[in-house]
Amino acid sequence: MEQQGKDVSVLAHIQRLVAEEHRLFEQGELAPDKSKRLAEVQVELDQCWDLLRQRRAFRETGGDASQAHVRPPEVVEKYIG
Secondary structure, three states, X not given: OXXXXXXXXXXXXXXXXXXXXXXXXXXXXXXXXXXXXXXHHHHHHHHHHHHHHHHHHHHHOOOOHHHOOOOOHHHHOOOOO
């Protein structure tokens, strides 16, 4: 059950990031600092979704979900879909 709690924590973080991303998008044209923040949020979202997919894959294959780890941006940004 503890493992599922960590998934909930990751999902809650994803929800906060999505809300921030939406707030930034709603502002229209962004100043350079806000544009940079938007890019950071999008990378962090990619990393969180990747982490969640890893955790689920470990569980589905009988592995230990705690072995999942946050991968560097250059890895997760190359994913499509």
